[in-house]
Amino acid sequence: MPNVIGETKKAFITGNEAVAWATLAAGADIMFGYPITPQNEVMHYWTRLAPKHGRGFLQTEDEISAGFTVCGAVQAGKKAFTATAGPGNVLMQEPFGMAEAMRLPLVAIIQQRGGPSSGTVIYSQQEVTLTTFGGNGEGHRIVYSTATHQEMYDYTIKAFNSAWKYRFPTFVLGDGYQAKMREPLEMYNPEEKGLEIVKPFPLVGLDGHIGDNREPQHLCNIYSMEEELYEVVLDFVKDYNAIIPEVAEYQAQQCEDAEIIILTHGVVSRAADDAVKILRSQGIKAGSFRPITLRPFPTNDLRNVIANSKAKTMLIAESAYGQLDRLVKQEIYGETIKIENLFMPGVGIIDYDIISKVKSII
Amino acid sequence: MMVAPVTPKSWYLPSKPHKFCPGCGHGIVLKALGEAIDELEIQDRTVFGCDIGCSLLSWDFFACDSTQTHHGRTTPVMVGIKRSRPELITIGYMGDGGGYSIGSQHLLNAAVRNEKVTLILVNNTNYGMTGGQMAPTTLPGQKTETSPFGRDPEETGYPTKGPEFIAELTPDSAYVARATVSKYNQLKRFIRNALRNQMEGNGFSFVEVLSTCPTNWRTNAQQTWRFLEDEMEPYFPVGELKTPFGKGGAK
Numbered sequence: 001m002p003n004v005i006g007e008t009k010k011a012f013i014t015g016n017e018a019v020a021w022a023t024l025a026a027g028a029d030i031m032f033g034y035p036i037t038p039q040n041e042v043m044h045y046w047t048r049l050a051p052k053h054g055r056g057f058l059q060t061e062d063e064i065s066a067g068f069t070v071c072g073a074v075q076a077g078k079k080a081f082t083a084t085a086g087p088g089n090v091l092m093q094e095p096f097g098m099a100e101a102m103r104l105p106l107v108a109i110i111q112q113r114g115g116p117s118s119g120t121v122i123y124s125q126q127e128v129t130l131t132t133f134g135g136n137g138e139g140h141r142i143v144y145s146t147a148t149h150q151e152m153y154d155y156t157i158k159a160f161n162s163a164w165k166y167r168f169p170t171f172v173l174g175d176g177y178q179a180k181m182r183e184p185l186e187m188y189n190p191e192e193k194g195l196e197i198v199k200p201f202p203l204v205g206l207d208g209h210i211g212d213n214r215e216p217q218h219l220c221n222i223y224s225m226e227e228e229l230y231e232v233v234l235d236f237v238k239d240y241n242a243i244i245p246e247v248a249e250y251q252a253q254q255c256e257d258a259e260i261i262i263l264t265h266g267v268v269s270r271a272a273d274d275a276v277k278i279l280r281s282q283g284i285k286a287g288s289f290r291p292i293t294l295r296p297f298p299t300n301d302l303r304n305v306i307a308n309s310k311a312k313t314m315l316i317a318e319s320a321y322g323q324l325d326r327l328v329k330q331e332i333y334g335e336t337i338k339i340e341n342l343f344m345p346g347v348g349i350i351d352y353d354i355i356s357k358v359k360s361i362i
Numbered sequence: 363m364m365v366a367p368v369t370p371k372s373w374y375l376p377s378k379p380h381k382f383c384p385g386c387g388h389g390i391v392l393k394a395l396g397e398a399i400d401e402l403e404i405q406d407r408t409v410f411g412c413d414i415g416c417s418l419l420s421w422d423f424f425a426c427d428s429t430q431t432h433h434g435r436t437t438p439v440m441v442g443i444k445r446s447r448p449e450l451i452t453i454g455y456m457g458d459g460g461g462y463s464i465g466s467q468h469l470l471n472a473a474v475r476n477e478k479v480t481l482i483l484v485n486n487t488n489y490g491m492t493g494g495q496m497a498p499t500t501l502p503g504q505k506t507e508t509s510p511f512g513r514d515p516e517e518t519g520y521p522t523k524g525p526e527f528i529a530e531l532t533p534d535s536a537y538v539a540r541a542t543v544s545k546y547n548q549l550k551r552f553i554r555n556a557l558r559n560q561m562e563g564n565g566f567s568f569v570e571v572l573s574t575c576p577t578n579w580r581t582n583a584q585q586t587w588r589f590l591e592d593e594m595e596p597y598f599p600v601g602e603l604k605t606p607f608g609k610g611g612a613k
Contacts, residue, residue, distance in 0.1 A: 030446055058445055061471035065438040068431065068468075072442020075429055076409070080446065098432060204409045204427035204443065205450045211425060216374060218422045221430040222414065 001027050001190075001197050004053055008188040015152045015178040019083065019109050020045030021187055022156035027197055028107075029078040030056035032069040034088060037121035038176035039111040042083040063088040067095025067106070074104045075219065077202025079160055083109035085176075086119055089127050089134075096169055097135035102221050103236070105163035105200070109156065109172045111179040114346035123176035124346040125266055128323040131171050132295045138233065140240050142170040142247055143295040145266040149185040152178055155292075157190050164198040166243050173294065175319075177267050177348065240296065249292035250301045254280070255309045258287030260362055261337075262354060263302075263316045265291055265324055272317065274351035279358060286358060287311065294324075299331045306337050313361065317342035317354055370396030372405045374425040381419045385586055387543035387573030388416060391484055392423055394550040395453070399426065402557055404451045409443050411436045413456035413465070416490040420455055434465025437472050440479045451560055454481040458570075459489045462498040462522040469524075473531045476565040480556045483524060483568070486575040487594065494578030498522035501597055506578070521597065524570050529603040535565035538604040542572040544591055545600065555607055564606050572598055 004024045011018075019042050023031070031050070033043040043059070050057050060066040066082045073080035084092055089110055099106040112127040114120030133139040142162050144155040155172050163170035190197055208214035223229040251269070254276060255261050264272040269290040279286040289305055291298050306314070314337050318324040321343045329339070342349065342357045369375065373396050382388045399405050408426040412418050414433035421430050431439045440454040461469050461483040472479065488506050489495040496509040499521045503512040529538045537559040541549040549571060556567035572594050576586045 032442065056445060058441070060438065061467050064435070065441075065468055065471070068435045068438035069442030069445065071431070072411075072429075072439035072444075073446040074442075075439075076443040076446040076450065078446040080442065094432060095435070098435075102429075202447075204429055205407065205447050206427065209406055216425045217427040218374075219429040220421070221432075222418060 002053065003189040005187050005189045008186060008192060010184060011187050012182055012184050013149070014041060014180055014182050015149050015174055016041035016111070016180070017045050018149045018153045018185055019156050019172070020049060022153045023081055024049055024053060024055065025190055026157040026160040027079055028055065028081050028160065030073050030080045032058050032060050032066040032073070032080065032082050034060055034063045034066045034084070036063070036085050036088040038113055038179040039083040039085050039109065041179070042109060063091035064094055067092040068098070070106050071095050071098050071104050074106055075203045076205050077200050079164070079200050081107040081109065083111065085111045086113040086115055086127070087117065089130055093130065093134040097137055098221060099169035100135065100137045100140050102219060103167040104169065105167050106169040107159045107163050108169070110174065112173065112175040120346060121176070123319065123348060125175060125268065125319040126323065126345060127173070128294060128320060128327065131173050132327065138236070139295055140168055140236050141295050142166065142168050142293065143173055144171065144292060145173045145294050146178060147267050147269045147290070149178065149183045153185055153187060157195065161198045162247060164200055166247070168240065173266065175267055244296040247293060248296045248298040248301065250298040251290045251292065252305050253288045255287035255289060255305050255311065257285055258309055258311045259285045259313070260287070260358055261305070261309060261311045261314045262286055262288045262358070263290070263314055263328060264288070264318065265294060268317055268319060268349045271349050271351045271354055275354035275358065278351060278355055284358065284362065294327065297327065297331045302332055303335065306332070306335055311337065313338045313340055315340045315342060315354070315358060315361070317349055317357070319344055319347060319349055321345040370400050372396045372399040372424050372426060374422055377422040380423060382416065383577045385574060385576035385583065386416070387486065387571070388420065388484060390543040390546065391482065391549070391571050391573065392420055394546065394553050395482065396424065397550055398554040398557055399424070401554065402561065404557065404561065407449060408451045408453060410453050410455065411440050413460035415457045415460055415492070417455050417457050417460065417484060418491070434460045434463070434468065436460065437465055437468035437481060440481070441472055441477050444477065444479050448478070451557065452479045454479060456481065456483050457490065458483060458485040458487070458497045458499040462524055469528070470531065473528045473536070473566050473568065476533055476536060478560055478563060478565060480560045480567040482553065482556070483570045484573045485570050485598065486573045488575060488578050490575050490578055501593060523598065525568065525603050528568050532566050532604060534604070535606050536604055537564070537567040537606065539602040540570045540572065540598060540600050542590065542595055542600050543574060544587070544595070548600070552602065555605060559606060572600065
């Protein structure tokens with residue numbers, strides 16, 4: 001792997017630029033993209049950086065095509081990715097579904113914008129349901145919800161590794177704030193950190209002579225019999241469940257002695273962490289829990305945190321009207337901890353919002 | 363004495379006999395394609411992609427690496443493969459619904475970008491697999507399940523002439539032709555040219571093939587052939603619309 005970063009260095013850049021550098025550092029071969037705000041600069045940086053490093057780019061006719069060209073490229077054995085948002089994410093559910101069905105190591109960066117429909121071009125956390133469970137499948141995807149530019153960099157690199165290691169389509173779920181803000185981060189060559197980069201492999205266009213030293217590959221995406229599909233999906237379930245302990249990630253802070261757990265994801269978790277500090281300084285024992293993987297969800301970890309905490313209440317706060325809330329409730333069905341909500345669809349949440357809500361409920 | 367038919371080397375024999383209806387033209391197109399792959403000696407580096415619909419039944423037709431996708435999306439999948447691995451020969455195989463309707467934006471833009479893929483589109487004037495609905499290519503007056511009183515161009519427009527519009531969109535290095543299953547040698551020559559054009563790295567290559575659908579046309583053998591030759595071929599003129607190769611195939 002060529003070292004595209006050079007010496008590890010501090011940078012003060014936007015999240016979109018961090019993503020472009022991270023895809024390069026992860027060894028991405030080609031990007032297929034279509035303009036939509038707030039992810040455009042991923043393409044802008046990629047189109048400037050890619051030719052210098054022998055990487056490819058195609059601006060497709062729409063997001064459907066961007067997703068399907070990525071499906072083709074990964075079948076051909078190249079690390080390919082796309083980036084999108086909002087209505088583009090809606091259109092890409094079709095190719096994302098194909099990637100799920102054919103176990104294609106597709107990588108997509110999602111920078112959430114407001115919804116429904118065209119919504120706003122600014123920010124939201126309203127693409128949680130779509131990114132985790134979009135399409136006519138079972139949500140066999142890996143979804144990393146990042147909170148900082150450092151994480152956008154780290155998890156973009158990790159997304160390629162997870163996709164090619166486990167062969168589930170993998171998503172980095174950011175948002176317009178993370179996409180457009182500048183903040184400091186450290187950029188590094190993954191190998192310097194001891195991170196092994198998973199190598200891609202082709203599913204079609206294999207070496208050798210057909211009938212002589214290899215068989216033709218017939219990749220299937222539609223089945224004649226109900227039972228055939230049933231077996232395929234159950235195999236996916238088995239494989240997916242098996243990787244959960246390796247893949248699921250979370251962060252928990254000061255939950256043990258807390259009287260309330262604040263559960264958030266993505267950039268909102270920064271407001272939650274600030275709120276915990278301030279509330280504790282005011283004598284209110286708060287803790288925080290944050291799933292980093294929304295799929296697979298760190299279910300056992302959250303159940304353990306609840307079991308080992310004194311908290312009788314959990315506040316779920318999100319910049320959507322209950323998408324995270326539904327996800328959490330289905331994962332921890334049976335827990336008796338009381339759940340309160342702070343839903344602010346399409347707008348940012350700051351520590352003040354969370355502190356006020358906490359004070360109103362305890 | 364029974365004589366086994368000669369089959370192209372690039373056919374995948376475990377999937378034979380094929381799954382198309384009796385009298386369907388797909389088998390003829392795929393035989394021509396198989397022979398062209400053999401003659402050009404590209405079996406090992408060919409990636410065959412098929413659309414949803416009847417063309418999907420070709421998914422294991424060849425002893426070539428093959429993939430499936432969604433309705434209309436074969437073109438971008440082939441583009442993705444070709445852009446990533448230019449040494450591969452990518453063949454997208456689709457029907458008139460997949461190419462001219464649901465996937466028309468992909469077909470049009472791939473043509474404009476002069477993508478170096480070969481697309482073969484089988485035109486049988488209806489959606490076969492889903493039970494004979496009206497297609498972009500359904501002829502005026504032709505009865506289908508969604509135009510039961512005959513296609514009225516005032517309501518639904520005139521049949522799409524794909525090669526004609528693709529020829530308008532592409533540069534001179536593209537190859538654009540319309541063939542018919544009623545003229546086998548010409549069909550094979552056009553497919554061969556379309557593959558050669560990709561192999562030489564010239565540009566976009568597209569062949570529409572007029573084909574038969576007795577099941578949904580509800581025609582016997584005689585009526586089927588009559589519809590193809592007397593109704594379709596006059597409306598959809600057969601021939602090469604754009605070729606970087608001269609007459610007889612010389613460049």
